[in-house]
Amino acid sequence: ALAVLKRIPGRVVPAYFVGQVVGAVLGGLTIWAIAERASTASALGRSWTGVGDTNFATNRWTGEFMGFWPMVIVEVVLTAILVLAVLSTTSAKHPSPGAIGLQLGTVLALIHLVAVPVDNGSVNPVRSMGMAVIAGGESLEQLWGFVAFPAVGALLGAALWSVIGDPPPDVDERAMSARASVRAAAARATASIQDAVDE
Template identity: 35%
Template sequence: MSKRLAAEFFGTFWLVFGGCGSAVLAAAFPDLGIGFAGVALAFGLTVVTMAYAVGGISGGHFNPAVSLGLAVGGRLDWKDLIPYWIAQVLGAIVAAAALYAIASGKADWTAGGFATNGYGELSPGGYALSSALLIETILTAGFLIVILGSTSKIAPVGFGPLAIGLALTLIHLISIPVTNTSVHPARSTGVALFAETAAIGQLWVFWVAPLIGAAIGALIWRGLLAPDEGAL
């Protein structure tokens, strides 16, 4: 179990450090920055690379919502859910702390939003709470369907991480303007602790909506789409 939790810690660390780091560091320059599309791709690449690296150890969740969805889908023992969540949240916090330490080395840098998620004034496009709840729920549900489908027995072997990483890239391309894209409660938590905005006060949205969405996606897969896999 210790190796599985370590894999979840490092996988989540890599996702937050790489994904949020691309937003805080690489997208910060108007002329040289990578833009929304670059940030979206960076999040997808973090999942692909770490899923291949350590996914075979822990299942490659790197996200509390994914762990919940896989428990609902019969792919994770319920007794392992809370330990996975703890490892993921710790990985996200350590990644955010490391990113803050690096970014603060620039003389005129301020944390500002620090790649946090939000609605209303904290939404990049000024979208309301209702929009944030709906898009985070829908996209997390879709993400779980992709995860469960691409790792099922009928899926091509070895291509699951690519499908999952591309799905996360697509999710970011859709929702960065709305919420700055969460679908990941630990990712939202880690950076919110270092932001200079009211992100902590809105953090509940980015736990509630992804967890509900993950459960919905897992139930849709299990009830309507899943092939006969024994465990399902």
């Protein structure tokens, strides 16, 4: 969404994507390492039976979850909402940049309250990849849905923002340049009039 709206150069997108995937897989490995070594006296240690589709924060639409179409709706709509929240809080016109973390954290928490019962809540393809790569099974088979539909939601959010949000940077710069030209012309005209009056 940021690249589509020219907030970041398109050439950096592959590096961001690879970096996020690597981070997500390392995060999944970290969770696995903690759970594998949990004391059997702990609640986690007593219930841990190894990595699987049902106990590793994976995303699926089958089993105890609500099915394919509820997943599609939730991932598209909630990802679009998340993208709109990110774009609005990172806008040049945002009045309180210090509150961005609180605002985005609150939005993401509310999104997961809705999404977790539906499909365990993705709204970010790499969040799903990191767990599915390690857990395998249905979560890996269904990973395509948690890549495709959040991507559609991100593009929808970008499209909505292009209508309701800030103008693109180049439009803003052109407008500022036009205003500056008008001001300069007005200043020259005023100076010419003043010179004529003085003579």
